Amino acid sequence: MSGAGAVTVRVPAKVNVQLAVGGARPDGFHDLANVFLAVSLYDEVTATPADALTVTCEGPDADKVPLDRTNLAARAAELLAARHGIAPDVHLHIAKDIPVAGGMAGGSADGAGALLACDALWGLDTPRAELLEICAELGSDVPFSLVGGAALGVGRGERLTELPVGGTFHWVFAVADGGLSTPAVYGEFDRLNEGVEVPEPVASPALLDALRTGDTAALAGALANGLQAAALSLRPSLAATLAAGTAAGALAALVSGSGPTTAFLVKDAESAESVAAALIASGTCRTARVATSPAAGATVVG
Numbered sequence: 001m002s003g004a005g006a007v008t009v010r011v012p013a014k015v016n017v018q019l020a021v022g023g024a025r026p027d028g029f030h031d032l033a034n035v036f037l038a039v040s041l042y043d044e045v046t047a048t049p050a051d052a053l054t055v056t057c058e059g060p061d062a063d064k065v066p067l068d069r070t071n072l073a074a075r076a077a078e079l080l081a082a083r084h085g086i087a088p089d090v091h092l093h094i095a096k097d098i099p100v101a102g103g104m105a106g107g108s109a110d111g112a113g114a115l116l117a118c119d120a121l122w123g124l125d126t127p128r129a130e131l132l133e134i135c136a137e138l139g140s141d142v143p144f145s146l147v148g149g150a151a152l153g154v155g156r157g158e159r160l161t162e163l164p165v166g167g168t169f170h171w172v173f174a175v176a177d178g179g180l181s182t183p184a185v186y187g188e189f190d191r192l193n194e195g196v197e198v199p200e201p202v203a204s205p206a207l208l209d210a211l212r213t214g215d216t217a218a219l220a221g222a223l224a225n226g227l228q229a230a231a232l233s234l235r236p237s238l239a240a241t242l243a244a245g246t247a248a249g250a251l252a253a254l255v256s257g258s259g260p261t262t263a264f265l266v267k268d269a270e271s272a273e274s275v276a277a278a279l280i281a282s283g284t285c286r287t288a289r290v291a292t293s294p295a296a297g298a299t300v301v302g
């Protein structure tokens with residue numbers, strides 16, 4: 001809970017509406033054309049003055065979140081403090097609603113949220129460009145968590161160009177039991193593509209147009225995730241979840257990022273409720289959540 005001398009920041013989850021993956025680079029990362037869309041599932045990070053850097057977490061998946069210095073929120077506080085030559089003494093509380101290790105950038109959201117919360121708490125007023133540099137140091141998805149809305153990420157996904165979105169899109173997310181490790185999914189991508197000449201990743205003009213015009217049917221036809229085959233290879237049961245959502249009336253279904261959360265684009269809010277109910281009834285997922293996009297990036301709320 002936030003009180004006097006506390007700053008709370010709300011940060012959205014993401015779905016990758018296009019994830020074009022290139023071959024492995026010498027540094028182990030993959031070049032991407034990564035079209036991010038922020039969705040209305042949020043974590044909240046509250047920064048409070050303290051004598052040392054500590055982290056707590058609440059929420060359905062809280063027991064799966066590390067509370068030591070490997071937590072991306074703690075790392076964000078450390079990097080920001082180091083840049084300004086101050087001690088990272090702060091208590092960070094994470095109210096977690098984004099599935100953990102679900103391919104929805106939950107840890108990245110907490111990194112971006114902690115960065116903004118500490119910057120405000122410590123009165124640093126760090127320029128936006130510097131905050132984005134720290135985000136990129138924390139992880140490939142973290143800059144987008146700060147920015148929100150929609151953006152094309154190139155390089156390893158950290159170099160962003162914001163994209164216009166002309167309407168509201170409705171989604172259902174099927175949350176799986178257990179997570180998938182992002183490096184393991186990229187590793188499986190490499191294994192599946194051994195000996196294949198992987199083309200250079202490029203953003204799809206049809207997809208960018210669908211976002212710009214807010215055309216749900218066109219977006220449904222253009223969704224593409226280059227990591228989907230790798231996620232399905234590691235977790236074959238996701239095929240049944242994808243089929244259950246499609247049978248329930250979703251316009252399109254795909255794995256969210258590195259998975260195992262699956263994403264269903266639907267016509268409207270009413271369809272979202274019925275697809276979510278059908279997914280839960282199908283027994284092919286742990287739970288289902290409805291959300292809309294685009295959503296604002298990391299925002300101070302208290």
Ligand SMILES: C[C@](O)(CO)[C@H](O)COP(=O)(O)OP(=O)(O)OC[C@H]1O[C@@H](n2ccc(N)nc2=O)[C@H](O)[C@@H]1O
Pocket residue numbers: 016019028029030031032034103105108138139140141142155156157182183186257258
């Ligand atoms: C799958 C996505 O969520 C799609 O947005 C991201 O590409 C992953 O972003 P992230 O979780 O922030 O990933 P990072 O923390 O930067 O990297 C974790 C690991 O994922 C792999 N990785 C990540 C990004 C990228 N462009 N190529 C990669 O191969 C690398 O093995 C890396 O060691």
Ligand SMILES: Nc1ncnc2c1ncn2[C@@H]1O[C@H](COP(=O)(O)OP(=O)(O)OP(=O)(O)O)[C@@H](O)[C@H]1O
Pocket residue numbers: 064065066070071072073094099100101102103104105106107108110111141179180182257258259
């Ligand atoms: N604040 C955090 N919240 C959740 N996990 C964290 C956090 N900080 C570090 N981690 C570690 O990161 C791992 C991946 O968690 P995260 O929820 O970010 O995955 P993800 O949503 O699949 O990420 P992405 O979509 O960016 O690939 C977790 O298993 C956990 O060990």
